[in-house]
Amino acid sequence: MKTSRAAVLTQYEAPLELKEFPLPQAIEPGAALVKVKLAGICGTDVHLWHGQLPIPLPVILGHETVGVIEEMGDGLTHDWTGAPLSVGDRIGWSSSINCNECYYCRTKPQPTRCLKRKAYGISYDCSVAPHLLGGYADYIYLRPGTAIFKIPEELPTEAVVGAGCALVTSLHGAERISVQMGDTVVIQGSGPVGLASLAVAKASGAATIVMLGGPPHRLELAKRFGADVCIDISTTSIEERKTRVLDLSGGFGVDVVLECVGIPEAVVEGVELCRDGGRYLVLGHYGNAGSVAFNPHVITRKQLTVAGSWGFEPRHTNAALKFLARNREQFPFEQLVAKQFPLERAFEALQATASWTTAKSAIAP
Amino acid sequence: MKTSRAAVLTQYEAPLELKEFPLPQAIEPGAALVKVKLAGICGTDVHLWHGQLPIPLPVILGHETVGVIEEMGDGLTHDWTGAPLSVGDRIGWSSSINCNECYYCRTKPQPTRCLKRKAYGISYDCSVAPHLLGGYADYIYLRPGTAIFKIPEELPTEAVVGAGCALVTSLHGAERISVQMGDTVVIQGSGPVGLASLAVAKASGAATIVMLGGPPHRLELAKRFGADVCIDISTTSIEERKTRVLDLSGGFGVDVVLECVGIPEAVVEGVELCRDGGRYLVLGHYGNAGSVAFNPHVITRKQLTVAGSWGFEPRHTNAALKFLARNREQFPFEQLVAKQFPLERAFEALQATASWTTAKSAIAP
Amino acid sequence: MKTSRAAVLTQYEAPLELKEFPLPQAIEPGAALVKVKLAGICGTDVHLWHGQLPIPLPVILGHETVGVIEEMGDGLTHDWTGAPLSVGDRIGWSSSINCNECYYCRTKPQPTRCLKRKAYGISYDCSVAPHLLGGYADYIYLRPGTAIFKIPEELPTEAVVGAGCALVTSLHGAERISVQMGDTVVIQGSGPVGLASLAVAKASGAATIVMLGGPPHRLELAKRFGADVCIDISTTSIEERKTRVLDLSGGFGVDVVLECVGIPEAVVEGVELCRDGGRYLVLGHYGNAGSVAFNPHVITRKQLTVAGSWGFEPRHTNAALKFLARNREQFPFEQLVAKQFPLERAFEALQATASWTTAKSAIAP
């Protein structure tokens, strides 16, 4: 009987444990067994490790994964776009599966808010068969209904993992608050979501993009991705940043501010950077980081539009792969994967992402 | 030399003083001298009286006024819509005049945020000629560039003053966050803006409207205006109101929440009443009522769209008069004017609005 | 073995033939056998009878049907909205089933343009089991995946059939070109789609609605549904109608024109009735009625927005049932069903719809 190793989170804030699980003996119709090539370590994984979101334990983390098809169940013949699929194909997939039946799948369509949504690397107890439902492993099992995408040959695995769930999140966010050609833009945060939002804003024709972030190596990446102005938040005050942004925008503030930080204070700072009639996207608050003193008067007085965006749908994964293929040279997302670790050093990889010493780490089993 | 009496605010929180001002000896081209028929007392006037907004003193308050043309300057021949104007015509007007030249008038058009906007009854020092630039007076002087509207004969003066600046504010708000036919709606606040927003939502085809407000006589007016459910906020807890609204909306919250209260806590309560993907309008925060502990995570997680709307433009005044004429029976705005006072009792009228004992008071000089 | 009678179209423009088909011996999981209560006869059925659309023969027509559940397959426990379903429940359903996999179901979501869409009463060869996939029959078989809706008790069957596929079509159209509160509207055509569009426009707060149609009994229904002005097209010229509409709209044309006729010439007439910057919905051209001499300059010069809308989705069926329940008194759609025929007189019923002598006919098996 064949087995697969996996790095398992059995207890919050404890080291990941390397365990062995049996490979499924039969692949269900529509399912697939996939050999993991590279599993990205997302900032969310760090939050999960700290126990900041309600998940089952034990769990195999890893929701940003690229692999190669090892075996396919009956009826699985094409990827989500209709392209033919074969054993040996290199693929990515949407990390969540929707129920397609609930209030948010049907009546008021907000598919990312599906009431029964389950995500690889997050929602599955790995003590229950088929066990292998996270990316930090030799193999991952894709359940029927997974939106699978064949990765174009010219696109490096590192670019797909580097873009990870950040790019799809940004593409979804851009549907809620879009950057229009000619807009002036502030991006709060130079982590993966901030860099991806920068790429999306740049590709949408933003006239000027100001990145508020850090540390310096991330700001250099922001420059490389096309930021016009980068401001290091560790060496500037809120007031200094406001002065800089107003100076750059005729004293009025910018058209669009994209929040990609996840810190409540950023929202208070950010709405002040919008011009009257401006738009503000709360994109970074996937986690619940608590409250902040906020004055709603600013929304009325400045006539702001503020929107939130949660997760993403398969069509965003499709769009992200096309985006990466189309803009490879302009936005080298592979540079976000600073270091790769073997599976047995998965915990070290997680710690690297946690410590912010690197842009992002990944596991190459 | 003819004069006009006016009720003047010379000092915050002091009684209004009845003073006499000379009528202008010559009417500028494009201007008009208007005999006041009825001047509404808006809740904002109470805030101004308390000194909560930066205005010049002394000032003649009154920005919700209907009058009759006494004299017209050269070149004033038609109202804003192109209808011919004559001495003796009963008219209303937009309370603000835009500069048409600034950044917000031109480049990023947000006309209500004109950098040089001045409003009758708010922005003019009445010690300076032409003095008579507020409604609490026998006469008001309309400067060149004022958007004047002839009032349709069948529309009672009381209905126009009853709708006051609330209806135009609601119509502008409906452009930012619109109620669509079939939407479920919660309205927070049963003051003039809340009742006007109720009327606009009802006329837009809302399926169910829940009014959260009080006191009872205002909720009765809300019922009369078509609210499906009225909940008195003085006898219910936040938790009870949430339970009621969720029960009425299949457990998910409503499509649209319109905030017409101006209390920061209302925003925290209100976003919880939206379904995921819902819309929230911050309409009541014309005044700066300070901050509240707010969790931005809710905007991301619920994928909300939140918008603000400030003031209104002449085209909203035009739309409001048409709205009133079209829906006279369904929405009897004249019932909002609970009591009329002569000019010499202007301060009493202001106190009546302040005390909330009436729906709204007005001055019939 | 039980059987069901059905009125079958075996040859274009020939009388329908009453045939007998075996009821399915087993109901597949997710499927249902339904006893037909009332089957509406749609104008499209007349086009199908003439052979104007490519369909298989023989076919059981009927895509506007209400029935009662006779038997349910495994797993069918709730309707599309999540309400529990039982044998004996009175139901309606969306006439089409989508593949959920094709380019238009997924990548560029236009579900009504699903590449594999199949519709009851239109797309199924009834010589093949399960045979009973059209409404002109004693029983209809609903395949797995059908969007089923329990009909609220207070809603008469005749109202649901009277609204038929017209109301769902209009509700979908209203998403493409919406009537906003206060809009002036012209509706071209007083057939079922025109009357349904009138109801939707009225419920959306249209200020003035002009109906261009006929014959008189339909215009009376239009009056009953709230049309402000009705103009009989059989007694007026194109020029006269244009003059009337311009007179009613200050000489400029109306905000929105909804085409519900299906005659190419109507489009040429209709765009001239829009004001500059107006909106035009091509809703009635489900069938291909050929070309007309059209000048594209008018679209540029008048800055028009023109949109088309095809069919509808399950969420529109859901919305339609709610609309009917909410507005029963204002829009008595049951009055559209002028006459009911027994199944053996199905061809007579079809001829009644064809001859326009009635508003619409229906079959009560």
Next chain:
Amino acid sequence: MKTSRAAVLTQYEAPLELKEFPLPQAIEPGAALVKVKLAGICGTDVHLWHGQLPIPLPVILGHETVGVIEEMGDGLTHDWTGAPLSVGDRIGWSSSINCNECYYCRTKPQPTRCLKRKAYGISYDCSVAPHLLGGYADYIYLRPGTAIFKIPEELPTEAVVGAGCALVTSLHGAERISVQMGDTVVIQGSGPVGLASLAVAKASGAATIVMLGGPPHRLELAKRFGADVCIDISTTSIEERKTRVLDLSGGFGVDVVLECVGIPEAVVEGVELCRDGGRYLVLGHYGNAGSVAFNPHVITRKQLTVAGSWGFEPRHTNAALKFLARNREQFPFEQLVAKQFPLERAFEALQATASWTTAKSAIAP
């Protein structure tokens, strides 16, 4: 008394005549006298020369002009954006002046459809003082209310004239039917409007742009501007072009088609190149080029959105100058001005544009 030469159209299809006009003796408040540096010759000028649009004669043509301020009237101190203006400044301006009072300026704001709009180089009889209201002259007189723009120093005069009224038209069009990041796009026509629309689409993040046009030197410019595929309409049939476009778009057609041709047949061809749910902009039909046999069924069946756009507003001129400055290297609009002529050879210049031998000609007096 100083005079200015001007090339005057006194009779349709006759050579322009060089005439002399007195310079105005006094510059009105808000007006300016401008020395012409370069006057572009637009395709519309050719149509005007043929008498295809109703204009007064005699007229000085020229609505795409750059000049230097010679003298300024009282009160003219800043340009439209608020930047200070001085004698000697190099400027451009919006070619039209709005009344700001009519139905389309106010009530249903469609400013480009102002009922009293007058355009330099088109609407003014030059036999009436101040005579000099067209670009083909030594001097042009800018009336009070003209939207004047200081041209950034780094922007060559040729680029501004090369972009001419095409870029502003395209920017306005992009508000009606916008290209979104990732869209596939077909542009019909490689004249100035087509090339400008290509630049706008490219800058907005179009994924693939197919240009249908000619002759070859224009298609080379299209390549230079970033078209992915260029198809010469003179060597391909409608059917071949459709096949190519469908091949490039998975067999479905593209997301957006921009018509920049002005030939009715192009619309019939173009809507067939849209995918279902696609968008079509009728931008090239400024002139009335007559009717074509068109089938409205295609709009319903394909669920298209079709829009028109007429002219432009001052804010588009502002946006165009910013666009040119921002994207100078990517879109070298100066290459559109193939040849410059002195004023005395104005007719030769007009003929050059008419004969299509050059991209576009201009007059440098």
